[in-house]
Amino acid sequence: MATLQEIVEAHGAMVRRIATVYERHPDRVDDLVQDVWLAVCEALPRLNNHATLKSYIARITQNICVTHVRRALVRQAVPLEDTLPDPATAPEEATAQSIRLARLIEAVRCLPESLKAVATLYLEEMPVKDIALSLGISETNVSVRLHRAKSAIRLSFGEPA
DSSP, X not given: OOOHHHHHHHHHHHHHHHHHHHOOSHHHHHHHHHHHHHHHHXXXXXXXXXXXXXXXXXXXXXXXXXXXXXXXXXXXXXXXOOOSOOTTTXXXXXXXXXHHHHHHHHHHHTSOHHHHHHHXXXXXXXXXXXXHHHHTSOHHHHHHXXXXXXXXXXXXXXXXX
């Protein structure tokens, strides 16, 4: 098996992207990422042969992020301003691509939890089979949720569902 450093190098960007969907504040994203890697260290010995390492880490990340959001709701935390560039205040940073990415992230953040989890993993280019393994649902259920998530995101972009 790979060393933890190799695992972090291979999957660190995915973990950070998933955490960013669930948390806007950069310091809290860092905390979530750190929590994920601690959980991964504890969970690696339990990795079974049915799950790929990527789907296993994605599932751990999703679970930690969902728990984080639920705790924040209990505390009635007020969301902080988005950390992505604001086209009105920083035009040199706000390319068309970064604006579209910001809109996509916001659209995914607004999805119900069941759709958000599927959409986030899909955006990580994870196959439907691995998403199903990661979330513990059937491949058919993943496809249905993915279709619903895509429709909701299209609507948020002003496109027909």
